[in-house]
Amino acid sequence: MSEELMTAAAGASEPAEGLRAVRALRALADRLEALHVQRARELGWSWQDVAAELAVSRQAVHKKYGKRFS
Amino acid sequence: MFERFASDARDAVTQAAEEATGADRIGPQHVLLGAVRSPDSVAARALSQLGVDRARLRSAVRAIPSDGLDADALAGVGIDLEAVRAQVDAAFGAGALDDIAAAPRSGGRKPFDAQAKKLLELSLREALRYKHNRIDTGHLLLAVVRLDDAHAAAALHALGLADDDIRTAVVVAWAESPVGRP
Numbered sequence: 001m002s003e004e005l006m007t008a009a010a011g012a013s014e015p016a017e018g019l020r021a022v023r024a025l026r027a028l029a030d031r032l033e034a035l036h037v038q039r040a041r042e043l044g045w046s047w048q049d050v051a052a053e054l055a056v057s058r059q060a061v062h063k064k065y066g067k068r069f070s
Numbered sequence: 071m072f073e074r075f076a077s078d079a080r081d082a083v084t085q086a087a088e089e090a091t092g093a094d095r096i097g098p099q100h101v102l103l104g105a106v107r108s109p110d111s112v113a114a115r116a117l118s119q120l121g122v123d124r125a126r127l128r129s130a131v132r133a134i135p136s137d138g139l140d141a142d143a144l145a146g147v148g149i150d151l152e153a154v155r156a157q158v159d160a161a162f163g164a165g166a167l168d169d170i171a172a173a174p175r176s177g178g179r180k181p182f183d184a185q186a187k188k189l190l191e192l193s194l195r196e197a198l199r200y201k202h203n204r205i206d207t208g209h210l211l212l213a214v215v216r217l218d219d220a221h222a223a224a225a226l227h228a229l230g231l232a233d234d235d236i237r238t239a240v241v242v243a244w245a246e247s248p249v250g251r252p
Binding site: 017020021023024025027028030031032034035038039 | 094139144146147149151
């Protein structure tokens with residue numbers, strides 16, 4: 001998510017509009033994350049490597065995707 | 071709370087999780103679609119009296135933006151969803167963006183969202199209201215009407231169904247076969 005887009009989401013004049021934008025961004029980001037994590041795992045990446053790219057802990061990424069993309 | 075659910079309502083709840091493929095949580099619209107999966111369910115028979123089958127209900131639900139990807143909202147912040155979709159298709163294969171379900175927020179079973187939880191509570195209230203011992207898909211359908219949410223109830227309204235007609239149809243469907251078999 002670029003800084004410009006975050007600004008746009010933050011700058012929507014109506015709360016409902018801004019919140020809906022945030023929700024839409026999150027849903028999109030979640031799907032992109034799942035696709036890329038799946039691919040990384042298929043390519044043999046360790047959970048540690050995936051976690052490092054996402055800047056989260058290994059445990060967090062394993063908890064979220066461990067069952068799906070073991 | 072599911073111990074009070076009749077078998078058709080239990081199936082509906084199980085199938086709601088399948089209906090929610092692609093969403094991160096089970097919403098009322100998924101429970102509604104789950105309730106009409108079997109043509110013998112009370113909900114399916116009630117809606118059928120009103121000329122609505124599972125396919126029509128499904129298209130009505132699909133026509134309402136949900137937790138899926140909200141193209142309008144994304145456009146509002148400068149993201150062209152179609153452009154994103156094209157890039158993802160190129161990298162991951164056609165339909166990849168729609169097929170990948172967002173990861174569940176916590177491990178294990180897909181959770182119900184707040185509205186779906188409310189729907190399940192309301193179905194219990196509908197059963198109590200009719201002094202029924204068990205909750206079946208008829209109660210689930212009536213609970214959708216009572217919930218009056220922006221997904222499931224909105225889909226029923228989009229099909230031109232009036233609340234009173236739905237209620238009457240459910241009562242007729244109950245009359246056709248015994249209520250709340252375990």
